[in-house]
Amino acid sequence: MSASPPLRHPDGKALRKAALAYPDTVEDFPWGHSAFKVGGKKVFMFMGGDEDGGFSCSMKLPFRNEEALKVKGAKPTEYGLGRAGWVTFQFSAKAKPPMAKLTDWLDESWRAVAPKKLSAAYAPPAPPKKRKVS
Numbered sequence: 001m002s003a004s005p006p007l008r009h010p011d012g013k014a015l016r017k018a019a020l021a022y023p024d025t026v027e028d029f030p031w032g033h034s035a036f037k038v039g040g041k042k043v044f045m046f047m048g049g050d051e052d053g054g055f056s057c058s059m060k061l062p063f064r065n066e067e068a069l070k071v072k073g074a075k076p077t078e079y080g081l082g083r084a085g086w087v088t089f090q091f092s093a094k095a096k097p098p099m100a101k102l103t104d105w106l107d108e109s110w111r112a113v114a115p116k117k118l119s120a121a122y123a124p125p126a127p128p129k130k131r132k133v134s
Contacts, residue, residue: 003032004048011097012047012055018103019045022110023122042113045106053093057102059109061085068105071098085112 007013019025019036022044028035033048047057058077061068062085068074073090076082087105091097111119 003029004034005051007034007047007049007055008053009049009055009091009093009095011091011095011099011102012049012057014099015055015057015097015102015106016047018106019047019110022114024114024118025110038110038114038118044109044113050090050093054091054095056088056090058086058088059105060112061087061105061108062112063108064105068101071101 007016016027016034020027022036022038024039025044026037026040028037028040033046035043036045036047037043043060045057045059047055049055058081059068060081065076065085065087068087068089069076071089073095074087075090077086077088089097089102107124114122
């Protein structure tokens with residue numbers, strides 16, 4: 001699989017930054033997409049840029065996947081991951097993703113795979129600031 005285009009969407013960049021802020025998180029690049037892993041082992045988010053400037057991301061949502069699937073552009077993740085609660089979100093270059101919800105779901109996804117001791121010791125991060133629309 002070829003590498004995904006660079007991440008250009010401001011909200012995609014903000015979500016990437018939020019993922020990297022979690023303790024013991026590393027970014028890896030299997031299959032040409034970013035994979036954010038706890039301890040370099042367990043993936044909690046996949047992310048990639050799109051040719052049109054949009055982005056997609058997939059998160060493990062064991063508790064609120066049904067809620068997440070109601071977002072425009074959301075679907076169960078392929079390759080059988082959807083059965084385990086994974087949800088993929090697709091946003092165009094002009095989309096205004098629901099960042100408060102995405103960062104909340106990012107936290108759920110990280111906690112779903114992080115060691116319990118690490119998860120218990122880390123308070124959820126503050127939601128990102130809204131970007132200015134020019």
